[in-house]
Amino acid sequence: MITSRAVMLVHALVLVCATTFSSAQAAVFSTADYLSQADHGTHLARVEAALARDDVRQQLVALGVSPAQAEARIAALSPAELQQLNARMDEMPAGGILGLIGAVFIVLLILEIVGVTDVFSKI
């Protein structure tokens, strides 16, 4: 685990060096760089994003996504979304139920509306 983490760190550093050198030719400061500098130095943000990208890819594969699909899916995520998924994928809502409202829920809702309980305002 420690080794794979170290490998990822090296990848991230290589990425940062590559982008730094390429920016010596065209030193345009992109909109994405500009918006991400609010919280971090751009290079630090790039290291974090590269690490988050690898972690999220592994988590998606562990949850049943094919490696090729996982790659395509993370490529369309923003750096902030990658970090959010990396930090709390387990707690995030996964919308998937059929959308038929359960009988228990309806009963509780009616009780709530007629003022018998206040279960909704408490939760």
Place this chain on the structure above:
Amino acid sequence: MPFFPQSRYQCGPAALATTLWHSGVDVDAEALAPAVYLPAREGSLQPELLAAVRRHGRVPYRIPGTVDALLEELTAGRPVLVLQNQGFAALPRWHYAVVVAYDAHRGQWVLRSGTEGRRRESHALFLLGWSRAERWAIVTARPGELPATVTPDEALRALADAEGLLRPEAALAAWETSLSRWPDHGDIRFATANAARRAGRDGRAATLYRQLLDQRPAHLAARNNYADLLLARGCHHRASTVIAPALEQSPASPGLGAALRDTARAISRAAASAPAISPCPLGD
């Protein structure tokens, strides 16, 4: 508007297919499932829905979580994809649906939801489930189209996140639409200038950078990019005049500082090796 009924657990792809179809993308729920469905969670995550919208060349905008915003988008003819929690905090039941109409006469919302093409929910029931999902609501738009209720900061974020997956011309059209709605928003003007340059519209980019620097001379990132553009077009003298004030200020981040130094060095090198093109093709 067609309806894509969901199969087991797949309300995410189904809801997404409905809104994407409405914004002109020919795709069905089955084709979207590999892009958003997470088998072990038996559902789809919000950021992955946004990512899938971008992969189809559309921009996902989060709209304010208010009834007024929902009504305004519906009035403008845009369906709204919402997350609902039809359970409790301790036992959540997350569900995606698409709001397609409000029946003011009966006080009911009409949704494409699960296997129902026209599900009606009372206002109280709808509001409860939506509120427990932090009133998350998105509109998927074509690049040149901007939902009525989006805030400028959300437009900035949504477009910045999507533009890497858009063709340069489409990205520029999207930014220009935002800029015409919020002409005084400096960051949107900066982003539009960058997009213009990426689309090969150097003249437009130069105008936008110049206007921004007139309004906000201390916008160092704009100063850097304008100088880089001038340099690329052979206007060394103008480039060095533009970059000079930035070198005396402290940049907001190490990355910006490095970019400014790189640009200044490249300008000096170019000035030493070749004469500037006169007059500068980018005008004043």
